[in-house]
Amino acid sequence: MELEFYIRTYFGISKANLEKVVSLFEYSELKKGEFYTKxxxxxxxxxxxxxGIVRIYGEKEHKEITQWISTKGHFITDLSSLIFKTPARFNIQALSDTKLFTINKENYDKIGQEVSNWHELEKIFIAKCFITLENRVFDFLSMSAEERYLTFFENNKELFHQIPQIYLASMLGMTAETLSRIRAKKIR
Amino acid sequence: MELEFYIRTYFGISKANLEKVVSLFEYSELKKGEFYTKxxxxxxxxxxxxxGIVRIYGEKEHKEITQWISTKGHFITDLSSLIFKTPARFNIQALSDTKLFTINKENYDKIGQEVSNWHELEKIFIAKCFITLENRVFDFLSMSAEERYLTFFENNKELFHQIPQIYLASMLGMTAETLSRIRAKKIR
DNA sequence: ATAATTTCTTGATATTTATCAAGAAGTTTA
DNA sequence: TAAACTTCTTGATAAATATCAAGAAATTAT
Structure with missing residues (x-):
């Protein structure tokens, strides 16, 4: 089970606590096209x-804007909604049949009470996410569409066979046509 | 003292703990142009x-890229460096004479040990920062340079009198010339 | 206060990226 | 498997933004 492996590897947690945490997650599946949140x-x-593969996207003037694509080993949620009970900013939809382990808000809050240093571990986890986003912002400030594509492609080659490029283009801040042309240039 | 007010307001913490936390910060000043970190x-x-006003910026092919501008009420650090002891990704420099309250890594770690729910409060604080950055990424994905300017200007009018526009342009992901033209269009 | 330096503005032009359109390729549905 | 639908590619063109340059304005240093 990837979840157990992931938490063990990244959260540095005791065996007993690991089992407690993992037991609060429930297995479920999403069929391609199904929504996780709206x-x-x-x-x-x-x-x-x-x-599986999941797309997080928002809307702006009737256009869908793909914020992020999550694959095996990622956590998904609308963090603002989860933590502050605000309405979700994003839609989350499965782009392929997807297997999930899910924890509800109630049990999520329970981890903090039951696992002594959980908040600290989670703080560090969220800090990592923050740093990743800082770097992503820096990329938008400092790179052209082509450079953004190249950098992303380098680290996510598989994705380009698995899902419509239109979503990747959106996530990289360019149109599908621009991405197509950039790729055509590179491939030949 | 703004620091005390800020922590009380945003962290929801007991009087006794507030004093403990605040006492670990030390007052200092930066003259305009001085560096906080390199x-x-x-x-x-x-x-x-x-x-005061402080600029966080990285470098890319000999160009300075302003990642963010921090003013009264913000916390500054290179988070990756602070938490994971990596080399800082950013330079941080005062754009005006600046008054700071500073805590070093050692004392920063100490708060977590001494204030019982500190990690949770900090987790929530960092989550807020994360959400802010998610929204910023979404803005880059969904807005033109002009729209980014308008949105930012609406919430930060004062800044445009106080610091060189060249930094604001960079932070908004455009050149100084583009920002100048956008502004000329609006003002008349 | 003057000189030196930096920033801002504006014009001319180049480059990048978006938009619109239409056929090709691929995928899903019945 | 054929029809229907979606995505991809490519061309033509438009719009947004960058680059280069030079003078004006503002700021800083002497």
């Missing part, structure tokens, strides 16, 4: 992607 | 901006 609704859950 | 060095401290 924008403006409350997202009172957090999930680990055991396998 | 890129590639270890940044083992975290500071609260009591007053």
């Amino acid at each position: 924008k403006d609704q409350y997202c009172g859950k957090l999930s680990f992607v055991e396998s | 890129k590639d060095q270890y940044c083992g401290k975290l500071s609260f901006v009591e007053s």
